[in-house]
Amino acid sequence: xxxxxxxxxxxxxxxxxxGFDIHYLLEFIVLxxxxxxxxxxxxxxxxxxxxxxxxxVILTLAVAISLDRNTDSYVTLIMIALLSVLVIxxxxxxxxxxILGTGNKKHIKKEVDSATVRDIExxxxxxxxxxxxxxxxxIGALIVLSNENLPEGIISSGTVIDANINAPMIEAVFYPKxxxxxxxxxxxxxxxxxAGCFLPLIQTDALPQEVGSRHRAALGVTTVAAVTxxxxxxxxxxxxxxxxxEIKKRYASDSDLKNELSNYYWTDLTxxxxxxx
Amino acid sequence: MKNFWNKFWTALxxxxxxxxxxxxxxxxxxxxxxxx
Numbered sequence: 001x002x003x004x005x006x007x008x009x010x011x012x013x014x015x016x017x018x019g020f021d022i023h024y025l026l027e028f029i030v031l032x033x034x035x036x037x038x039x040x041x042x043x044x045x046x047x048x049x050x051x052x053x054x055x056x057v058i059l060t061l062a063v064a065i066s067l068d069r070n071t072d073s074y075v076t077l078i079m080i081a082l083l084s085v086l087v088i089x090x091x092x093x094x095x096x097x098x099i100l101g102t103g104n105k106k107h108i109k110k111e112v113d114s115a116t117v118r119d120i121e122x123x124x125x126x127x128x129x130x131x132x133x134x135x136x137x138x139i140g141a142l143i144v145l146s147n148e149n150l151p152e153g154i155i156s157s158g159t160v161i162d163a164n165i166n167a168p169m170i171e172a173v174f175y176p177k178x179x180x181x182x183x184x185x186x187x188x189x190x191x192x193x194x195a196g197c198f199l200p201l202i203q204t205d206a207l208p209q210e211v212g213s214r215h216r217a218a219l220g221v222t223t224v225a226a227v228t229x230x231x232x233x234x235x236x237x238x239x240x241x242x243x244x245x246e247i248k249k250r251y252a253s254d255s256d257l258k259n260e261l262s263n264y265y266w267t268d269l270t271x272x273x274x275x276x277x
Numbered sequence: 278m279k280n281f282w283n284k285f286w287t288a289l290x291x292x293x294x295x296x297x298x299x300x301x302x303x304x305x306x307x308x309x310x311x312x313x
Contacts, residue, residue, distance in 0.1 A: 012312050036296055040292065076309045077310060
C-alpha cells in the first residue's frame with residue numbers, strides 16, 4: 001500500500017468527521033451495545049474463542065473494504081447482523097434464562113424485610129427437616145426455589161397452594177399417595193406457591209443412566225430459568241442440589257442445603273450479600 | 278438516588294475489557310460504513 005493511499009484514506013476519515021452527523025453517533029451507540037451484549041453472552045457461556053473469531057471477521061472485513069473502495073460497506077452491517085443472530089439462535093435458552101433470571105426482587109424483598117431473621121431461619125430449618133425426613137424414608141421430592149421467575153405455564157400446570165412453609169406440609173405434598181406428589185413444589189420466598197407442577201425435561205444423552213425423570217426435570221427447569229432445585233431420589237434417598245442446568249451437589253449434606261437456602265433467602269431474594277436484612 | 282449511582286458505577290466497572298473491545302469494534306465499523 002502506498003503512502004499516498006493511506007494519506008488519502010486519512011483525509012476521507014477527517015472529512016467524515018468534519019461533516020459530523022448525529023447518525024454516526026447513533027450507529028456507534030447501537031453497534032457498541034450490540035457487540036457488548038453478544039460478547040457477554042459468549043463470555044458467560046465460556047465461548048471466549050468465538051469472540052476472537054468475531055473480532056477476526058470484523059478486522060478482515062475492515063482490511064478488505066479499506067483496500068477496495070468499490071466494496072459495499074454495508075456488507076459490514078450484514079455480517080454483524082448475521083453473526084449476532086447466529087449467537088442468539090445458538091444460546092437462546094441461556095438468553096431466556098438470563099432474562100427470566102431477573103425475577104421480581106422488589107416484591108419478595110419487601111416480604112423478606114418484613115419477616116424477622118428468626119422466621120427465615122425457621123423456614124430454612126423446616127425445609128431441611130422435611131427433605132432429610134423424606135430422604136430417610138425414600139420418598140421422592142422435587143422442590144424449586146423460585147424468585148417469581150418461572151414461566152407461567154409451569155405454575156399453571158400444577159395447583160396453586162400459597163401455604164406457609166413447614167415440614168409436615170412439604171411431606172404431606174410428597175406423600176406417595178397424595179394427589180400432588182408427582183410433580184414439583186414451587187417455593188417463592190416464605191410461601192409454598194404451587195405443587196404438582198410439571199417441568200420441562202432436559203434432553204441429553206450425557207447424563208448417567210441412574211439419573212431419573214425427577215433429576216431430568218430439575219435440570220430442565222434450571223436450564224430455562226435462574227432457579228435452584230432440591231431433589232430427593234425415590235430409589236436411593238440421595239439429596240441433590242441442581243443449579244444452572246448442572247448437578248451442583250450430587251450428595252448434599254445438611255450444611256450444603258443450609259448454604260444453598262441461605263444463598264436463596266439472603267442473596268437471591270434480597271439482592272444483598274450476607275445475612276443482614 | 279445514591280443507590281442508583283452505586284449500581285450504575287458497579288455496572289460500569291464490570292467487564293471493562295469486553296466493553297473496550299465493543300467500543301473499538303463499533304468505532305471500526307462506523308468508519309467502515311461511513312468513510313466514502
